Amino acid sequence: MSAQATGAFATRSKALEKIEGLSIVGGKAVGPCPKVDQFFAEDPCSGRAIGVEYHAATDADIDSAASGAWSAFASFGQSSGEERAVLLERIAQNITDLGPSLLEIAGRETGLSVTRLRAERERTTSTMLLFAHVVRQGDWVHATIDRGAPARRPAPKPDLRSMLRPLGPVAVFGASNFPLAYSTGGGDTASALAAACPVVVKGHPLHPGTGELVARAICDAVAQCSMDPGVFAYLHSGGRRERAIGARLVRHQSIRAVGFTGSVGGGMALDRMASERDDPIPVFAEMGSTNPVFICPSSMEKNAERIAERVAGSMTNAVGQMCTCPGLVFVCESDASDRFAKSLMNHLSDRMPETMLGRRVSDAFGKRLNETTRVEHVRLLGGSVPAAGSKSALRKAEGAPALFMTDLKTFIHNPTLQVETFGPSAIVVNCRGEQELRDGAAAILGSLTASIWGDEYDGRLIKNLASALEQRVGRLVFNGAPTGVEVCTSMVHGGPYPASNQPHTTAVGPRALERWRRVVCFQNAPKDLLPPELQDENPLMIRRLVDGRSTEGALDAA
């Protein structure tokens, strides 16, 4: 049963007919409730509503999703790594099985190309499979055992065993820019499920149809694995109730942690809400990042054009709508840096305006370009800035690249230049000599990445830049572009504020699972109350630290 299309601009397709516009709670579509707000997805290429009416989740839906997640936690929290590995593999398969319908709907809702979305789907499922591998293998829980010594004097030494234990239900707020990889079935959901935490997703209003299809694939997997349907729920969210839905979810007593990918304002608002609860819960928010690039003089002298090409490619990747797009480029002023700037400008000016994710994104981009333009001593090198206050023409969501230039002093004295501009835009910061380049590195705020271009003749400078930047970022890239976040164990996708609110964590890679767990110590616990990971026999054959030594064996009876 598909909801009726309404409105003059509504468009239809066979794929759309699969969408009901309803939240999924307890494994079933809920509603529609005649009294709640409805909203539409929009095609950012045309500004037209896409022909499905979405029903924003009611308060009852939210409560039921959160309480259901809490009930499910009783069993899911005790599930084995093997059981969850099978669930994740099943989800990956079900998402793949959605086939072209998923790509079609995601493309219509976000304006992203099918090629990009196919790669993103692959990234989503390979993340699921990596996490499945990690929890099946089992070492990740940091099991640690210190055996007791009841005869010790003056006080007996207790038997102490600790490991990461799951927090409970997690609320996930996905990102606009990755409708698959950082949204309904993205990294936060995958890592929380892998960590044995039920998930309630607050759907993103810029891609509700995509969200619903993925949610159904996940719910199907939960059912196929005969797990409690409360393990996963999806709440449509949009229109006037959008904020209220998020707030109610974060404040619900059954929700024990929050994952968020999006703006600094949004992330910090959730962080505040969560910390004002009677029982504060952790929020893991991945937010804004300028991803500064530092180009050392020798490297610039030899490779100005090549670096410009790489920076331009990274800036305009997905119309600059990546968390890791470079927004600041620090150079030492010279003939070579002039060549670099010209070359960068040429690469960018080839580009026509392109469709952005939605009007709220393109409007925000235009607003930021205007804010940048208004700073004294900031010069627009190339590209165009929409007239202040203008909204996207013809209701389309479009953005064209813009390149600015300024000096270090201006950069340092204008905090607005350190705010992320989400879209294809960068500021070249001209430094007078190497010391200013180092001062620039010491002045940047937290960021997901920083990049250094340098060669053997830039030796000491690279070292100085690297140690300053290490303090400020999650990932330090050498002679490369910051976009392209590899999903692997050593990846760090995080960083000090404003890149994230929890600089000790990462949102990508298996370490992301640790966000949804907390180390708990069991003192003199009866054998039958210990999780398998901590039992004498080491039935899962995982690597543990026993009396300070790493071992995969059982406890010897000594």
Next chain:
Amino acid sequence: MSAQATGAFATRSKALEKIEGLSIVGGKAVGPCPKVDQFFAEDPCSGRAIGVEYHAATDADIDSAASGAWSAFASFGQSSGEERAVLLERIAQNITDLGPSLLEIAGRETGLSVTRLRAERERTTSTMLLFAHVVRQGDWVHATIDRGAPARRPAPKPDLRSMLRPLGPVAVFGASNFPLAYSTGGGDTASALAAACPVVVKGHPLHPGTGELVARAICDAVAQCSMDPGVFAYLHSGGRRERAIGARLVRHQSIRAVGFTGSVGGGMALDRMASERDDPIPVFAEMGSTNPVFICPSSMEKNAERIAERVAGSMTNAVGQMCTCPGLVFVCESDASDRFAKSLMNHLSDRMPETMLGRRVSDAFGKRLNETTRVEHVRLLGGSVPAAGSKSALRKAEGAPALFMTDLKTFIHNPTLQVETFGPSAIVVNCRGEQELRDGAAAILGSLTASIWGDEYDGRLIKNLASALEQRVGRLVFNGAPTGVEVCTSMVHGGPYPASNQPHTTAVGPRALERWRRVVCFQNAPKDLLPPELQDENPLMIRRLVDGRSTEGALDAA
């Protein structure tokens, strides 16, 4: 040179003559500055000033300590685990070498017994030695390597290597109740130094002489190891400037993290200050904890008296001035629970008032007892409550045990009963049946510990309690007392708010080092820029995760 004793109540001793009353910055005593505030330590047994005048740190002292720490970080942050192990061992030796003077001064300032202080000194030095072992061994940094595949299509796979890297200078705010083990040279300082982070200690005004002696022992060790004197600084803090000193330190741009042990109010104030910086920094605050005890019916039936003895001992340990003293005892109302309450009362009523750490502690204890008394349906079972608003008699700092009783409904509806009472006091919460016992477990706020007394006939109930309590505490104790925090790898001394503001961390054990580090990823880094832990050859022979597999070997050239 010792400062002159002043004031009518001043007392002297040979040990006191070793104390100058001056902060230590850059390895040297600074001041005295005639314009700053002075303050005295007080003997809590008499309320008299102890005969040394302390000079509260000036703004210049604070700035110089913080900047010196930042300068020192350039070298100390790059030091080897071996170098820091030697430093920690040297500090332990120097603290031991302070001999009876340290115990005498600590005893006079805190009223704690020499036996207790000797054990605490042993705990302090053994923590140093454990951390020395951990950083010398080197595995703790979670080194992870994913080798690149330049030929991969469509995009080359980068070489990615990550590990925990140090945050920079740490400000440490010690606790009143452990003048050695959680103060100047306590767990926060030891773990920060072990993690390669310079430390600036804000001295505790209840034991400034102890602080100064320990600080000097640490500074001597830094000098003996030929390290930058900025690695450690100590700021005297007390009198009217106490808060201002802490605030300036936390807001200083060179300070990159904060460790705190103390009250919820104090910890959260620092947390807010740190998060309001332009570049927010993490605060790790260990705060208030009620350490609830749950006694199952079968165990109560058989062991009421024995459990009462253990609970009484744990409650009154160090006059109830331990973070892990039990403040709530949940029982199923029965004849056995009556026997338990009577027995507990008998143990407590044997006790005379004892000296507490200082008047601010005993006054706060009296205030909390009054707040508890005022709650309707809370009954004082035994002990005495000082008249409301009364201050410690004769300027002495004293506290006597108090035992209250209430029912579950009253407990649940009066949040004040979940606030820690720092001192020898507990509330017995009478539950009507096992379900109410479980409801009690589900109602408690975050705590460092919870304890369950149960035997094989309490089987399912224990399991239910354990899974509810696991959600709320850092350490779950079975059939034992919560006091007595073992320093070992599997210890967790932390928990959800209000036990700490960072529930994912522990303040005790080697995992405490991870608070002062953050995982940083190096992408395609030139060999000579990689820390030894991430180099191909694995020169430190540490355990690493290479391409997802745990190994202690070098990277093979394959």
